[in-house]
Amino acid sequence: MENPLHPFELHPFVHLSLLGVDISLNKAVLMMWVVVALVAGLLIAAGTSRRLVPRKLQSLAELLVEFIRGMILDTMGREGMRFFPFVSTLFVFILFCNLLGLVPGSFTVTSQIVVTAVFALFVYSMSIVVGFSLHGVKFLGILVPSGTPAWMLPLMIPIELVSQLARPLSLAVRLFANMTAGHTVLAVLFGMLVSMPFIPAPLAVKVGLFFVLVVLIVMRRRIVASAGIVGLILWWCLIPVLLSIIWIRWLPFVVSIAINGLEVFIAFIQAYIFSILTCVYLGDAIHLHGHEERAH
Amino acid sequence: MPPSTDPFYAGLGQAVRIGTEMLAALIVGGGLGWLVDTYLFSSGPWGMVAGLILGAFAGVRNAYRMAQRWPK
Amino acid sequence: MDSAAAALLGMGLAAAGFAGAGVGIGYIFGKMIEAVARQPEAEARVGKYMWIGFALVEAIALYGLVIAFIIMGLRK
Numbered sequence: 001m002e003n004p005l006h007p008f009e010l011h012p013f014v015h016l017s018l019l020g021v022d023i024s025l026n027k028a029v030l031m032m033w034v035v036v037a038l039v040a041g042l043l044i045a046a047g048t049s050r051r052l053v054p055r056k057l058q059s060l061a062e063l064l065v066e067f068i069r070g071m072i073l074d075t076m077g078r079e080g081m082r083f084f085p086f087v088s089t090l091f092v093f094i095l096f097c098n099l100l101g102l103v104p105g106s107f108t109v110t111s112q113i114v115v116t117a118v119f120a121l122f123v124y125s126m127s128i129v130v131g132f133s134l135h136g137v138k139f140l141g142i143l144v145p146s147g148t149p150a151w152m153l154p155l156m157i158p159i160e161l162v163s164q165l166a167r168p169l170s171l172a173v174r175l176f177a178n179m180t181a182g183h184t185v186l187a188v189l190f191g192m193l194v195s196m197p198f199i200p201a202p203l204a205v206k207v208g209l210f211f212v213l214v215v216l217i218v219m220r221r222r223i224v225a226s227a228g229i230v231g232l233i234l235w236w237c238l239i240p241v242l243l244s245i246i247w248i249r250w251l252p253f254v255v256s257i258a259i260n261g262l263e264v265f266i267a268f269i270q271a272y273i274f275s276i277l278t279c280v281y282l283g284d285a286i287h288l289h290g291h292e293e294r295a296h
Numbered sequence: 297m298p299p300s301t302d303p304f305y306a307g308l309g310q311a312v313r314i315g316t317e318m319l320a321a322l323i324v325g326g327g328l329g330w331l332v333d334t335y336l337f338s339s340g341p342w343g344m345v346a347g348l349i350l351g352a353f354a355g356v357r358n359a360y361r362m363a364q365r366w367p368k
Numbered sequence: 369m370d371s372a373a374a375a376l377l378g379m380g381l382a383a384a385g386f387a388g389a390g391v392g393i394g395y396i397f398g399k400m401i402e403a404v405a406r407q408p409e410a411e412a413r414v415g416k417y418m419w420i421g422f423a424l425v426e427a428i429a430l431y432g433l434v435i436a437f438i439i440m441g442l443r444k
Binding site: 303304307308310311312313314315316318319323355359363366 | 411412415416418419420422423424426427429430431434
């Protein structure tokens with residue numbers, strides 16, 4: 001069987017280098033360009049016709065803006081609205097990378113840990129820069145949780161330091177691991193779809209069983225009515241057995257479709273979590289020790 | 297799906313965070329301890345052990361703090 | 369048995385830890401449904417603890433994954 005990690009390997013199409021830095025073109029770069037072009041095209045098309053009563057595309061874009069605005073107001077408050085362009089860019093880019101990666105034949109940019117790590121480091125260093133520029137040296141107080149007794153400080157400062165340093169790592173690893181794990185499962189299933197051996201049976205038998213299957217499905221009401229619960233159980237046992245003899249690969253096929261649906265859900269959830277954590281970290285930098293007062 | 301209006305999605309969003317956050321705290325703690333061991337003091341495995349314990353504390357503390365700030 | 373095969377077996381055994389996480393998730397959600405069916409007004413309060421329990425189960429499953437990766441890194 002083929003290596004299921006094969007879809008994640010990157011091979012440059014065109015070898016380029018700038019001042020000794022490798023800037024070769026590969027699938028990931030092309031996919032990012034596609035995402036950027038698609039997002040820009042969609043949002044510009046949605047934004048040009050500013051109707052009072054929005055049409056389909058415009059109302060979708062308004063939903064998106066309302067969603068991100070609510071997210072920022074919930075976590076950062078009014079002062080956070082100046083980060084609206086940054087957070088919405090991040091959210092839409094990650095969401096479209098995740099979703100377009102699910103199209104067969106394309107490439108998931110967010111399944112490369114380089115990409116997610118750069119995003120996470122950028123977000124985290126931005127929160128540090130914002131914190132120091134707003135609060136000065138007092139921003140180091142983020143290492144001291146409010147209400148800590150003085151004798152606990154030698155213990156609490158290392159713990160807080162570790163949990164601060166864990167932020168970019170968890171941000172990067174979460175997105176990367178979720179996208180990679182889902183696509184690896186999909187790759188294994190599609191590999192089985194191609195390589196699973198058929199159950200050996202003459203073609204005539206398979207065609208006959210197919211007609212039996214059709215009859216069973218058409219007559220299901222009659223069968224259940226005449227044989228009751230036993231008939232129902234027998235029907236449910238017989239259908240997969242017959243299907244397997246005719247075409248064993250229905251199993252990975254059905255499971256891969258189900259996993260694909262789950263992956264769409266995960267794509268949304270992960271983009272949402274990445275951007276809401278961006279908001280939370282920036283909010284921590286803006287409101288130093290501000291949570292207790294702003295708690296719901 | 298506006299955030300924190302549907303309690304199911306708000307809860308799911310929080311829950312998916314906690315797992316990786318505990319793991320990342322553990323890895324960062326162990327990594328810092330290992331760095332101290334190899335590059336600063338060459339103090340055997342003890343720096344890494346202490347770092348792992350610190351990381352575990354930090355992870356559990358993060359989870360506890362997140363549970364306190366849970367969206368209603 | 370050479371060490372490469374043993375490492376692969378070990379990684380597979382580490383993945384078997386997901387069975388425990390599966391049992392845990394099933395148990396948590398099953399008990400949640402039971403509790404809400406008995407007392408529907410307690411859903412908000414019980415839901416919070418359900419998600420925390422779910423997250424802890426997920427953390428344990430991730431530890432299994434990390435052990436599999438460590439074995440993969442030690443493999444010669």
